[in-house]
Amino acid sequence: xxxxxxxxxxxxxxxxxxxxxxxxxxxxxKEFGQKYDPQPFHLDEAAGEGxxxxxxxxxxxxxxxxxMRLRVQNITVxxxxxxxGVEEMRWxxxxxxxxxxxxxxxxxxxxQSTSRKNYGVVRTRTLAFNQNNEVVLRSTVNFLAPxxxx
Amino acid sequence: xxxxxxxxxxxxxxxxxxxxxxxxxxxxxKEFGQKYDPQPFHLDEAAGEGxxxxxxxxxxxxxxxxxMRLRVQNITVxxxxxxxGVEEMRWxxxxxxxxxxxxxxxxxxxxQSTSRKNYGVVRTRTLAFNQNNEVVLRSTVNFLAPxxxx
Numbered sequence: 001x002x003x004x005x006x007x008x009x010x011x012x013x014x015x016x017x018x019x020x021x022x023x024x025x026x027x028x029x030k031e032f033g034q035k036y037d038p039q040p041f042h043l044d045e046a047a048g049e050g051x052x053x054x055x056x057x058x059x060x061x062x063x064x065x066x067x068m069r070l071r072v073q074n075i076t077v078x079x080x081x082x083x084x085g086v087e088e089m090r091w092x093x094x095x096x097x098x099x100x101x102x103x104x105x106x107x108x109x110x111x112q113s114t115s116r117k118n119y120g121v122v123r124t125r126t127l128a129f130n131q132n133n134e135v136v137l138r139s140t141v142n143f144l145a146p147x148x149x150x
Numbered sequence: 151x152x153x154x155x156x157x158x159x160x161x162x163x164x165x166x167x168x169x170x171x172x173x174x175x176x177x178x179x180k181e182f183g184q185k186y187d188p189q190p191f192h193l194d195e196a197a198g199e200g201x202x203x204x205x206x207x208x209x210x211x212x213x214x215x216x217x218m219r220l221r222v223q224n225i226t227v228x229x230x231x232x233x234x235g236v237e238e239m240r241w242x243x244x245x246x247x248x249x250x251x252x253x254x255x256x257x258x259x260x261x262q263s264t265s266r267k268n269y270g271v272v273r274t275r276t277l278a279f280n281q282n283n284e285v286v287l288r289s290t291v292n293f294l295a296p297x298x299x300x
Contacts, residue, residue, distance in 0.1 A: 080190065088235070
């Protein structure tokens with residue numbers, strides 16, 4: 001069992017590297033596309049060829065969802081990771097069938113919550129890379145972590 | 151067929167209201183949770199009861215994905231809607247099984263792209279509501295739209 005982390009366990013400069021990676025398949029790209037982002041370049045190779053992406057590409061929201069999975073697999077917050085908002089998210093390169101995504105998450109801020117007295121807010125910068133170590137997504141995301149009970 | 155929109159068709163103050171809504175089921179919450187956000191409160195009613203959310207709740211990334219579907223269903227950009235980054239996204243209330251989500255999207259900025267000469271950037275504010283007209287998500291998102299060929 002991984003160690004459950006409380007607010008006091010986080011510090012600026014702390015880094016979390018994903019263990020292993022997430023392989024993205026054409027099937028997953030199309031399934032997610034059909035459900036949540038039904039545009040030709042997320043649904044079909046041939047239709048993708050004639051598009052902006054010049055081929056099948058993952059919805060940016062699929063990439064974001066995969067990054068969330070890597071995040072919860074690699075940072076075990078006591079009671080669960082509760083999102084406290086996205087400050088920025090950029091898709092810097094298309095994610096293609098066969099790509100394998102890994103992440104590097106750095107804590108860039110810690111502060112007590114003003115609205116929830118038993119929680120702190122952890123601010124993180126995430127870089128998601130493909131198998132060639134090219135950045136495909138970068139984001140600044142906040143989550144809540146409970147204060148350790150005295 | 152909805153009209154295909156080019157950059158020149160967008161203007162500050164323009165609003166797009168989603169037609170119909172997106173019903174969120176417990177099954178979809180759990181399926182998305184298992185795949186992308188495997189935390190107890192996204193997987194199981196009973197486990198959710200004892201959590202921050204006090205019940206089963208949708209992953210914020212599922213809500214974001216549903217909002218993307220409503221977005222592409224209601225704004226038909228010529229050549230497809232290409233995301234150009236998220237400036238902010240906040241989850242303001244949990245989304246529960248049985249909720250129906252609808253959106254209001256307002257154009258808050260239009261500018262030519264500096265890096266892609268045939269495109270403009272459309273800046274939008276999105277509010278996503280549940281069936282009680284409570285805001286569950288708000289975001290500021292940019293997308294590309296092609297310039298109309300002269």
